[in-house]
Amino acid sequence: MLKNWLIFENSKVSKMKVKSFFTLFFVFLIFEGAAQTLLFDEFYFEMPLSEAKKTLKKNQKKLTNISFGPQTAYAVRKKSLVSNEGALISINLWSKNNLTLQQAEKYLLKSKTYFESKGYKTVYAQENWSKPLLVKKNLPCIRFVDPNKQTVVEVDPRGQGSIHTIFVTYYNYEWFVKKARGEK
Numbered sequence: 485m486l487k488n489w490l491i492f493e494n495s496k497v498s499k500m501k502v503k504s505f506f507t508l509f510f511v512f513l514i515f516e517g518a519a520q521t522l523l524f525d526e527f528y529f530e531m532p533l534s535e536a537k538k539t540l541k542k543n544q545k546k547l548t549n550i551s552f553g554p555q556t557a558y559a560v561r562k563k564s565l566v567s568n569e570g571a572l573i574s575i576n577l578w579s580k581n582n583l584t585l586q587q588a589e590k591y592l593l594k595s596k597t598y599f600e601s602k603g604y605k606t607v608y609a610q611e612n613w614s615k616p617l618l619v620k621k622n623l624p625c626i627r628f629v630d631p632n633k634q635t636v637v638e639v640d641p642r643g644q645g646s647i648h649t650i651f652v653t654y655y656n657y658e659w660f661v662k663k664a665r666g667e668k
Contacts, residue, residue, distance in 0.1 A: 521634050521656050523575050524560075529656035530571040540565065550577060553594030557581065558652060573659060579650045588616045588641050588648035595639045595652065596626060604628035604637065616641035616648055629657060636660045 520528040525547065526539050540547060540560060547560040557580040566574040579591060592614045600606065608627040612618035619625050625640045636655040643649055662668045 521658075523572070523635060523654045523656065524577070527565075527572060527575050527654075529573070529659065533565060533567040533570050533572060536565050536567075536572045537562075548580065552652060553591075553598040556591050556594050556598075558650075574653055574655045577652045577654075579648075583643075583648045583650065584646055585616060585648060588643065588650060589614055591650045592616070592626070592639060592641060595650070599628045599637060599639075603631040605631070607636075616643060633657050 520531070522528050526543065527536055531539075540562070550558040550560070552558060558577040559580045560575065560577050564576045564578075565572055566576060579588075583591060596606065596614075605628060606626065607629050608624060610619055610623060610625055613626045619641055624638045626638070628637045628639075629635070630637075634657050636657050638651075638653045638655070640651045640653070641648055642651060659668065
């Protein structure tokens with residue numbers, strides 16, 4: 485009888501250990517997932533650069549035709565991945581094709597409409613943000629923050645004469661704020 489009781493008691497302990505192990509395992513997974521702030525698509529903040537490159541390669545077709553509003557096309561390219569010490573800190577997308585001045589102005593307007601329709605708030609905009617020739621080059625053109633304050637998005641025109649490109653850059657909000665304050 486005592487022998488049967490000991491076996492029963494040991495199996496109870498084993499079951500408790502297994503339950504505790506699985507509980508800790510799932511808690512770890514939840515915290516691990518929460519720490520990975522999404523930047524864009526499947527790319528997350530501080531993702532190992534090697535993993536980001538694999539993700540880019542795996543999704544290359546999808547990532548070369550991204551729209552931020554009607555009749556706009558952006559692409560993620562190999563040089564889009566910006567890292568620090570082997571970890572992804574931001575991602576740059578740029579207009580898929582060279583744009584005329586008028587097209588660049590339309591892309592800027594459509595991008596603002598797109599991000600605001602997704603709940604992003606405009607937190608900074610130059611006075612002439614929709615006019616690429618009047619944008620001050622040493623300042624961001626227009627900047628948005630998502631509703632949960634997880635991501636900062638900057639939209640900037642580049643170019644001269646008749647050839648322009650629009651860049652859309654995604655940053656982690658906390659990292660961006662610390663960088664702006666000089667803490668990073």
